[in-house]
Amino acid sequence: MTKKNKGILISEFSNLLFFWFFGVIYFLIFRISFIGLNSSDINPQTEISEFLKVIYMGFRFDITVISYFIVFPYY
Numbered sequence: 001m002t003k004k005n006k007g008i009l010i011s012e013f014s015n016l017l018f019f020w021f022f023g024v025i026y027f028l029i030f031r032i033s034f035i036g037l038n039s040s041d042i043n044p045q046t047e048i049s050e051f052l053k054v055i056y057m058g059f060r061f062d063i064t065v066i067s068y069f070i071v072f073p074y075y
Contacts (some may be wrong), residue, residue: 016070023066024059031058 035042035051 020066022068023069024062026065027058027062028055032056 032055035054
């Protein structure tokens with residue numbers, strides 16, 4: 001592999017990694033704002049652990065969706 005090919009490979013990988021992190025952060029901000037906007041409909045006795053479970057489950061879903069968007073151009 002030549003230096004030019006290595007540079008292209010590293011550049012492409014860094015772009016994909018940036019897109020992945022950007023997507024995760026974007027969806028996380030969207031999810032937190034959605035919870036905040038609908039906080040009046042949430043039971044006030046809901047524990048913090050439940051919110052963390054929601055964010056964790058959303059994170060897992062977001063990783064799947066973002067990975068599909070990253071892999072899609074290669075088919």
